[in-house]
Amino acid sequence: MYIILILLSNRTVMRQLFSVVLWLTVLQICAQSDVEKISNTISQSDIMAHISFLASDALQGRETGSQGLESAAAYIMSTFLRVGVDTMVGYGDFLQLVPFNEVSPPDSAIIRIGEQVLSLPNDVLIMNGMAQRSTMPTMYVDHGQAEDIADKDLRFKIAVSNIGDGVNQDVYGILEESRAKRQRFIDAGAMGLIEIYQNVRTPWRFVKRLGQSKSLSTKPVGDKRTEQFPHLWISTTDSIAVISLIAETTPVRIEMEGLTKAPLPSDNVIGVVPGTDADLKDEYIIYSAHYDHVGIGPANAEGDTIYNGARDNAVGTSAILALAEYIAQNPMKRSALFVLFTAEEKGLLGSKWFVDNCPVPLDEVKYCFNIDNGGYNDTSIVSVIGLTRTEAEDVMQQACNAFGLEAIEDPAKEQGLFDRSDNVNFAKKGIPALTFSLGFRAFDQNIFKYYHQPGDELETLDMDYIERYVKSFILSAINIGNSEQNYFWKEGDKYYEVGRSLYGH
Ligand SMILES: [Zn+2]
Incomplete structure (x- = not known):
């Protein structure tokens, strides 16, 4: 009330106030007409x-x-x-x-690291790769970020990393990081990539279900090396044992059927x-x-x-x-x-x-x-x-x-x-x-x-x-x-x- 009395005592302010009121009314009419x-x-x-x-x-x-x-x-x-x-x-x-392309997951895959045998669908999920049976040396690369592998020679080795980048916990973020990581290791000359699924908010059983269903990709079919590159996620109750085996450069054996793709x-x-x-x-x-x-x-x-x-x-x-x-x-x-x-x-x-x-x-x-x-x-x-x-x-x-x-x-x-x-x-x-x-x-x-x-x-x-x-x-x-x-x-x-x-x- 006090403020209004002061305003009313000043003609210039009054005029401004009037124009503001007029403007608000115009706005209101416009808004009303849009609503109508x-x-x-x-x-x-x-x-x-x-x-x-x-x-x-x-x-x-x-x-x-x-x-x-x-x-x-x-x-x-x-x-x-x-x-x-x-x-x-x-x-x-x-x-x-x-x-x-519709990508269908294979029916079988087995990974052997030392005495540990991990298999699809309970402990292994295939992200990429064609049918293969091979035994290869390994290298542990932490989260597999660019700085983790800058001074490492990954040629002719299977890289083993922790899932994700260590920061992002969102499952879609992790998926995206995983694709980027695959490309990083292909570029670095590695022969494959295994990611250990741990310390992630989304439980493995949910991820596993995703991995067993068909998915879509828009990647062109064609680049042979990219198509062949084995990329797997594993879940193990004893990841410390897996990591220490790899630290001793224990080789890994992969036996898997490949992903199939259809337009x-x-x-x-x-x-x-x-x-x-x-x-x-x-x-x-x-x-x-x-x-x-x-x-x-x-x-x-x-x-x-x-x-x-x-x-x-x-x-x-x-x-x-x-x-x-x-x-x-x-x-x-x-x-x-x-x-x-x-x-x-x-x-x-x-x-x-x-x-x-x-x-x-x-x-x-x-x-x-x-x-x-x-x-x-x-x-x-x-x-x-x-x-x-x-x-x-x-x-x-x-x-x-x-x-x-x-x-x-x-x-x-x-x-x-x-x-x-x-x-x-x-x-x-x-x-x-x-x-x-x-x-x-x-x-x-x-x-x-x-x-x-x-x-x-x-x-x-x-x-x-x-x-x-x-x-x-x-x-x-x-x-x-x-x-x-x-x-x-x-x-x-x-x-x-x-x-x-x-x-x-
Ligand atoms: Zn929806």
Whole structure:
């Protein structure tokens, strides 16, 4: 009250105050009209129609490489055509081919080190290599980092290292490090690599299951030495004994069948709506979601074997389709690039291929607004994985508020969700990228009830909430694409510096 009296006593301040109030009102009218425009363009039944097709039993859980996923791609293409989304130059059918190979693990492998005999599937997992039987000298190389092997002669030896780099505990980080390590040892002239799986948060039995299932790779088949190079993970209750045997340069005997590879092509789906602003139309905002899911699997108590993936990620795919329809009718200042990724469930492989083969230069991509969902347990919120990490925080909060929701930052940091969705492949290149997700306060039983389960179906969705969620996504999306400024990483973020170098700041 005191402050207002002082303000009112000063005419200049009053005028300023008046203009601020006027400006706020104008902003509010604009915001209202966007909210109204969204509601007039996109209805709950539009959203539901998308989800009901994508999550239908007919699509068989949309596994990468399946007929079901191809049908989903065809649906996305025909929706793009119907609503007026353009094709990118070079992608005339909206499709970006990803030349996957399906890699099948072998049935048997045995490693002998001294008296120890380790065998597949309990103690050995094959990461790479063709069938072979050989006995070779060994060398222990700690974590196998560049500095660990700088002064070592690894030629004609099998290198034995501890898993990972000694710092990163995340299983995907370890997988990535393992691939990099393999290349490091191939380059160093080693004859093979054995990694001892220990001191890692993810239990061996989980990793073992991964190793026994088929996987996808985009590595070209061809380089004979790379194909042959034996790379194995081992788990032993007595790793100290193994390491001391190797310190005595005890040779190792490997008897293994090889990995088999077969082509399994799949597609990312890409569409564009060019921007309208003469200066800003060469800048792109990527709006993305993965459209694949995990396919058919073990039956649940009701005998259902189809993992429909309504939440994960028919909802996100439908949000992109609804957004595309809205933007096609109401183009933004910046160009909108819509990307639906394949093979997210196989390890973020479609988005990885996309960032490595992006149809536009990466520094023209100013933001990646991804949407992906595990499930929800609170219909009053939206969980934005990375909300507080970019300057778009307020924009997203306001957009959610406009539809009666509150945006919160990732509440389950222990799950490492930021690094487990497609946004991370953009982040690694420096592009501000985060993931919009259905509201959850914790990754608890209510989430696991549907997460990667046959029961993740349309019928179990609260469609009033899904509607408000999708509309919050649309409003956030267009506010990013129409903004005066680009929203960058907040200072101090893990990706701040790589972002600065990408854009030449
Ligand atoms: Zn998933």
